[in-house]
Amino acid sequence: MKRFAIAADAAIFLARNGARVPESHVMVAPTLLRSQVLSLLFSAVRKGDLQKREAESQLNHLRGLRIRLLGDRVLQRYAWDIASKLNWADTYRAEYIAVTLLQADALITLDRDLAEAAKSFVALASLEDLLTATG
Numbered sequence: 001m002k003r004f005a006i007a008a009d010a011a012i013f014l015a016r017n018g019a020r021v022p023e024s025h026v027m028v029a030p031t032l033l034r035s036q037v038l039s040l041l042f043s044a045v046r047k048g049d050l051q052k053r054e055a056e057s058q059l060n061h062l063r064g065l066r067i068r069l070l071g072d073r074v075l076q077r078y079a080w081d082i083a084s085k086l087n088w089a090d091t092y093r094a095e096y097i098a099v100t101l102l103q104a105d106a107l108i109t110l111d112r113d114l115a116e117a118a119k120s121f122v123a124l125a126s127l128e129d130l131l132t133a134t135g
Contacts (some may be wrong), residue, residue, distance in 0.1 A: 001007065002024065002025050002026070002105055002106075002134055003025070003026045003027075003028060003103060003104040003105045003131075004025060004026070004027050004028070004104055004105065004107075004108050004129070004130050005028050005029060005099045005100035005103065005104035005107045005108065006029050006033075006041060006067065006107075006108045006109075006130070007026050007029070007033075007039050007093075007096045007107070007108065007109035007110070007111060007114060008029075008033055008036035009040075009103055009109060009110040009111055010016055010108045010109055010110055010130075011037055011062055011067070012030070012037060012040060012041070012056075012058065013110065013127060014061070014062070014065065014130075015037075015058035015059070015061040015062045016058055018061060019127075019131055020097060020131075021065060021130060021131065022131070022132070022133035022134070023133075024133050024134050025043075025130060025133075026066070026068065026069065026132075027065065027066060027067045027130070028068045028069075028070060028099055028104050029069055029070070029096070029099060030069070030071055030075060030079075030095035030096060030098070031039050031066075031069045031070065031071035032071070032092060032113060032131070033067070033069060034069065035090045036092075037059070037062060038059070039082045041055040041058060042055070042058060047129075054104075057089075068103075070099055070102075070103060071095075075098050075099055075102060076091075076095075076098075078094075078098035078101060078102060079090065079091040079094040079095040079097070079098040080094070080096050080119060081123055082094040082098055082121065086117055089128055091109075092119070093114050094099060096109065096114065096118070097114075097117070097118045097121050097122055100118070100121075101104075101120040101122055101125075102131070103122060104110075105120075105123060105125075106122065106123040106124055106125035106129070107123070107124055107125065108124070108125050108126065108127060108130055109124075109130070110127075113135065
């Protein structure tokens with residue numbers, strides 16, 4: 001079994017493509033994933049880049065994926081410390097690094113800046129790694 005932390009951008013990719021994650025993998029994310037995904041899809045609809053029906057379909061697909069959402073005190077403390085070390089203005093991206101440190105083998109994100117910052121703390125993986133079953 002492989003445990004992956006997924007960022008909001010990776011979750012939207014999975015939803016947009018109707019991707020199925022092998023049963024041999026576990027996905028985790030900070031609880032803020034729900035709000036970030038909702039906000040990103042809402043913004044895409046507002047800009048005219050996505051139809052509301054398609055956004056709702058993507059949300060439904062994500063709701064059907066087995067993503068364990070975490071947000072306890074320990075994760076918050078780790079996120080705070082990581083954001084401080086990276087001199088970030090907020091802790092949002094740091095929560096993805098923190099959840100990876102605490103609960104996953106690797107982080108999956110399409111955000112190059114987050115990936116670059118994260119690699120000094122955690123291992124990175126690709127969407128292909130997530131979508132490929134392991135023995």
